[in-house]
Amino acid sequence: MNAKEYEESFMNELIAKNPGEKEFHQAVQEVVESVAPYVVESPQLMKMKVLERIVEPERVIMFRVPWVNDAGEVMINKGYRIQMNSAIGPYKGGVRFHSSVNLSILKFLAFEQTFKNSLTTLPMGGGKGGSNFDPKGKSDMEIMRFCQSFITELFRHIGADTDVPAGDIGVGGREVAYMFGQYKRLSNEFTGTFTGKGIAFGGSLMRPEATGYGACYFGESMLATLGDSYKGKKVCISGSGNVAQFAAKKCLELGAEVLTMSDSNGYIFDPDGINSEKLQYIFQLKNVLRGRIREYVTKYPAAKYVAGERPWGEVCDIAMPCATQNELNGEQAATLLANGCKCVVEGANMPTTPEAIAAFQKAKILYSPGKASNAGGVATSGLEMSQNSMRIGWSSEEVDARLHGIMSNIHAMCVKYGTESDGYINYVKGANIAGFMKVADAMLAQGIV
Ligand code: NDP
Numbered sequence: 001m002n003a004k005e006y007e008e009s010f011m012n013e014l015i016a017k018n019p020g021e022k023e024f025h026q027a028v029q030e031v032v033e034s035v036a037p038y039v040v041e042s043p044q045l046m047k048m049k050v051l052e053r054i055v056e057p058e059r060v061i062m063f064r065v066p067w068v069n070d071a072g073e074v075m076i077n078k079g080y081r082i083q084m085n086s087a088i089g090p091y092k093g094g095v096r097f098h099s100s101v102n103l104s105i106l107k108f109l110a111f112e113q114t115f116k117n118s119l120t121t122l123p124m125g126g127g128k129g130g131s132n133f134d135p136k137g138k139s140d141m142e143i144m145r146f147c148q149s150f151i152t153e154l155f156r157h158i159g160a161d162t163d164v165p166a167g168d169i170g171v172g173g174r175e176v177a178y179m180f181g182q183y184k185r186l187s188n189e190f191t192g193t194f195t196g197k198g199i200a201f202g203g204s205l206m207r208p209e210a211t212g213y214g215a216c217y218f219g220e221s222m223l224a225t226l227g228d229s230y231k232g233k234k235v236c237i238s239g240s241g242n243v244a245q246f247a248a249k250k251c252l253e254l255g256a257e258v259l260t261m262s263d264s265n266g267y268i269f270d271p272d273g274i275n276s277e278k279l280q281y282i283f284q285l286k287n288v289l290r291g292r293i294r295e296y297v298t299k300y301p302a303a304k305y306v307a308g309e310r311p312w313g314e315v316c317d318i319a320m321p322c323a324t325q326n327e328l329n330g331e332q333a334a335t336l337l338a339n340g341c342k343c344v345v346e347g348a349n350m351p352t353t354p355e356a357i358a359a360f361q362k363a364k365i366l367y368s369p370g371k372a373s374n375a376g377g378v379a380t381s382g383l384e385m386s387q388n389s390m391r392i393g394w395s396s397e398e399v400d401a402r403l404h405g406i407m408s409n410i411h412a413m414c415v416k417y418g419t420e421s422d423g424y425i426n427y428v429k430g431a432n433i434a435g436f437m438k439v440a441d442a443m444l445a446q447g448i449v
Helices: 004-018 022-040 041-047 048-055 101-119 139-158 174-185 207-224 243-254 276-288 293-299 330-338 356-364 374-389 396-418 427-446
Strands: 059-068 074-085 089-095 125-131 163-166 234-238 255-263 266-269 302-309 318-321 344-345 367-369
Touching: 004 022, 022 041, 022 048, 022 101, 022 356, 022 427, 048 427, 059 101, 059 125, 059 139, 059 302, 074 089, 074 101, 074 139, 074 163, 089 101, 089 174, 089 374, 101 125, 101 427, 125 139, 125 163, 139 174, 163 374, 207 243, 207 302, 207 318, 207 344, 207 374, 234 243, 243 255, 243 276, 243 318, 255 293, 266 293, 276 293, 276 344, 293 302, 330 356, 356 367, 367 427, 374 396, 396 427
Parallel strands: 089 125, 089 163, 234 255, 234 318, 318 344, 344 367
Antiparallel strands: 059 074, 074 125, 255 266, 266 302
């Protein structure tokens, strides 16, 4: 069987076994396309059905999350944890609270996480969890009661050497702290079972910054392959949450101009650039006031707010999608290319659709998948786990230096496995092959489990 035939029959079987899970199919398709040529050449991988085992979660936990809102009403949400793969370490991956959360989205995220964690070189398996709970507009007490109920069930399935959750969309420092508090209470142990904790109780310096900063470090390495850098570049960023905020901050430090940010209702474009003072306002608006990005134009009237749109119609050199999956489609990719965009660095997970990826690769511009360029977040979570195990805390400089080193190393692996005969670096292929090889080797060694 050649690679194309293997890929087709593999995907047909996957879709039949996991009907309706379109995001999961999309994530698997991208990996299988990259690794199929490698798998069909390996009798061991074929015989031991390593790829067939990798796409099947080791365990899926689904549960009821009942809680009481401020009006005294009983509310019921769905809770999930996907324990995808533990071949190279305990399950590790974030928790997402968003109304769109379902099994397909969490399986795609847990699957991607397995390869991303492998790329960091740290001993972490893949996992992801969450709920269809929507934190928007909820009071602090409602958030706390929800987090406590969520953990009341989940606590029995996680642990510092078993499964270590962290934040993701809708889950930041506040939510991690509430979950950690309830976990500690139920388990009667103070352990590193969560990452993204507050600094006062075992969190790592630089963890909030890590995903956005790491994406920019990765982007710098990509641009360096062309003798270029962020300096003087126009950057369009989507999202205004954790990843977007710190990506914007690092872009400014690297001498770039940030033109846009967004949320799920629309985007803002500031023709004068979002400078540090304006970015500080966004930090305050989103993290303290928990407001909407459109409020930016009231404060800075020279900017415009475009409701219901993504920022990809604006002219830029670098695009950094940092909001959510499938937020940059083929048509928008064509517009970015026509406007001279040279580099796309994913801060979010799977923000670019397959059509858009194909367009960027056909145009041979720099394009990196999130599993490589946003791995700085989980890498720093891995560093938080190490600090917790050793019961010490590293300085910001030390964590940042390690983060920088890890991102450079991931870039080097992408170059090693992704460089094509004409010299073009296919970061998708590089990341998928490098991430897969380590997990596959560990699975082969551990037998059929
Ligand atoms: P946050 O919740 O802090 O921010 C998410 C941002 O994306 C918000 O601005 C939000 O807007 C916007 N957004 C969410 N859903 C949608 C949607 N359906 N359409 C348009 N905009 C949307 O999350 P993070 O910044 O932590 O995560 C952003 C992305 O980065 C996700 O893909 C996540 O998986 C990925 N990631 C995060 C890591 C981390 O360390 N936090 C690590 C690696 C990847 P609104 O306020 O309207 O919801």
